Amino acid sequence: MPTGETQTSAEYIKHHLTNLTYGQHPDGAWGFAHSAEEALEMGFMSINVDSMAWSIGLGVIFLLLFRRAAKNATVGVPGGLQNGVEMIVDFIDDLTQSIFSHKNDLIAPMALTIFVWVFLMNLMDLVPVDWIPELAKLFGVHYMKVVPSTDPNITMAMALAVFVLIIYYSIKCKGLGGFLAELSFHPFPSKLLIPVNFILEFVTLIAKPLSLGLRLFGNLYAGEMIFVLIAIMFSAGIGFALAGGVFQFVWAVFHLIIITLQAFVFAVLTIVYMAQAHDTEEH
Amino acid sequence: MNLNLTMFGQSLVFFAFVWFCLKFIWPFLKAAMTERQEAIAHGLAAAEEAEKKLTEAASGAQDELAKAKDEAAQIIDQARRRANQMIEDAKGEAREEGQRLVDAAKGEIDQEMNRAREALRVQVAELAISGAEKVLESSIDASQHSQMLERLAGEL
Numbered sequence: 515m516p517t518g519e520t521q522t523s524a525e526y527i528k529h530h531l532t533n534l535t536y537g538q539h540p541d542g543a544w545g546f547a548h549s550a551e552e553a554l555e556m557g558f559m560s561i562n563v564d565s566m567a568w569s570i571g572l573g574v575i576f577l578l579l580f581r582r583a584a585k586n587a588t589v590g591v592p593g594g595l596q597n598g599v600e601m602i603v604d605f606i607d608d609l610t611q612s613i614f615s616h617k618n619d620l621i622a623p624m625a626l627t628i629f630v631w632v633f634l635m636n637l638m639d640l641v642p643v644d645w646i647p648e649l650a651k652l653f654g655v656h657y658m659k660v661v662p663s664t665d666p667n668i669t670m671a672m673a674l675a676v677f678v679l680i681i682y683y684s685i686k687c688k689g690l691g692g693f694l695a696e697l698s699f700h701p702f703p704s705k706l707l708i709p710v711n712f713i714l715e716f717v718t719l720i721a722k723p724l725s726l727g728l729r730l731f732g733n734l735y736a737g738e739m740i741f742v743l744i745a746i747m748f749s750a751g752i753g754f755a756l757a758g759g760v761f762q763f764v765w766a767v768f769h770l771i772i773i774t775l776q777a778f779v780f781a782v783l784t785i786v787y788m789a790q791a792h793d794t795e796e797h
Numbered sequence: 798m799n800l801n802l803t804m805f806g807q808s809l810v811f812f813a814f815v816w817f818c819l820k821f822i823w824p825f826l827k828a829a830m831t832e833r834q835e836a837i838a839h840g841l842a843a844a845e846e847a848e849k850k851l852t853e854a855a856s857g858a859q860d861e862l863a864k865a866k867d868e869a870a871q872i873i874d875q876a877r878r879r880a881n882q883m884i885e886d887a888k889g890e891a892r893e894e895g896q897r898l899v900d901a902a903k904g905e906i907d908q909e910m911n912r913a914r915e916a917l918r919v920q921v922a923e924l925a926i927s928g929a930e931k932v933l934e935s936s937i938d939a940s941q942h943s944q945m946l947e948r949l950a951g952e953l
Contacts, residue, residue: 537801554799562803569807573814577822584822587829589836596829603826623823624815631814667800671807678808 523746530643530742533562533665534657548656562659562667569662572634573627580630602630606781613785616792618683621785628672629781635663636734636773640766643741663734663776666727673727676784680722683791692794722787726780733776737769922950 521529528550535553537560538544546563547553553560583599592600606629610622638661650658662668684693697715698708744765747758926946 535801556801557799558801560801560803561806562801565803566806566810570810573810577814577817580818580822580826584825587825589829589832592829592833600826600830603823604830607827619823620815620819623819626823627811627815627818665803667803668807670800671804672811674804675808675811 526746527739527742529657530647531659531664531739532657533659534564534655535560536563537561546657562665564657564659565662565665565668568638568660569631569635569668572638572662573631576627576630576634602626609782610785613782614789614792616687616789618788618792620679621788624679624788625781625785628784629777632663632672632730632780633774633777635661635668636777638662639664639734639737639741639769639773642762643738643745661734661738663730664738666731669731669734670723670727672780673723673730676726676787677723680719680787680791683788687792688794722783726783726787730776730780733772737765737772740765741769918950922946925949 532550533553535547535556536545537547537553537556539547539552540555547556547560579595580599583596586593587596603626606626607622610625614621641660646660647658650656659665681693684696688696697719698711700711700715702711741762744758744761747754747761749755750758926942
């Protein structure tokens with residue numbers, strides 16, 4: 515905690531959990547929010563610049579890397595990059611084929627994008643929590659959250675996108691009537707129980723994107739919080755600092771599993787939801 | 798934790814990235830991988846085929862060898878039979894030749910005998926005539942009695 519003299523622990527934590535938000539101040543001027551409260555006052559018409567920049571940056575890294583592998587893809591013996599990329603592609607392809615039995619070329623590339631992108635965003639969690647924010651401070655940027663997946667906007671945005679596709683493919687494959695019928699006649703196939711069915715199924719439907727987005731957010735937010743708490747230990751004397759170093763390493767190793775798992779879960783659930791949206795048969 | 802425009806911005810970015818992946822990444826990698834898979838499958842199939850052909854060729858060679866051996870045996874057999882035949886033929890010919898020679902010799906002997914008998918008959922006739930001449934002296938004319946004498950000689 516390099517700025518410990520002027521900050522309490524609570525302020526330090528809060529600072530780490532505040533996004534760099536751009537929007538309209540209540541007095542009408544546009545600009546960056548200078549505190550979490552100001553950001554909250556901006557309401558909906560504001561944007562978290564750090565989350566967007568980091569997520570887009572990481573996404574572009576992913577796309578460029580894979581694009582390079584795709585452009586240079588050879589049928590012969592693959593090189594290092596192609597090998598790694600193909601391993602991931604093959605993994606996602608197998609996963610998709612084992613869950614999703616319909617014909618839709620969108621699903622596998624989408625699962626690949628989700629898996630790698632979410633993984634990269636989660637990976638930012640392993641960068642020591644003060645490095646990039648302190649660096650940004652040198653350039654006059656006061657808030658910098660570098661892990662996009664600890665921002666619910668980011669995770670919910672992807673969940674929302676998946677939700678839109680669920681609705682789209684449900685209506686496309688079953689027709690509007692079929693989709694509504696699925697909502698109305700499950701789990702009790704009776705005309706009398708349509709309201710009950712509808713409430714149950716609607717909640718199930720809404721729960722899909724909510725759980726998808728909030729699961730990723732919750733896991734990463736908690737992980738980030740623990741890294742921040744460990745970082746506080748560094749300013750509490752040599753004994754705490756050493757213990758903090760050990761904790762940080764242990765937690766980072768454990769977190770490595772979590773971030774991979776969360777990326778995987780997001781991709782798998784997306785495929786599962788897509789498969790459900792395509793399923794036309796009664797069950 | 799306040800939701801704001803970031804959510805929609807990120808959704809749009811998400812769709813854009815998925816679209817990019819769908820158009821420019823996935824098909825190329827998938828194509829390369831599928832093609833390689835096929836190439837490997839082809840290679841394995843070819844290897845299997847080659848192995849099958851090898852065993853086929855080996856058994857074919859065995860067959861050829863057996864056939865050649867068979868043929869050779871047949872040829873030897875034929876040759877032996879032919880040699881026997883030739884020997885038989887030669888023997889038969891020799892026998893015939895010998896018979897012919899014997900027959901010819903017999904004929905010659907018969908002829909010789911006949912000739913000797915003829916000569917003997919003539920001499921006997923002459924002798925008888927000269928004897929009768931001597932007995933009858935001049936009463937016998939050789940030309941007159943030659944007919945009778947010839948008949949006499951024929952009876953001998």
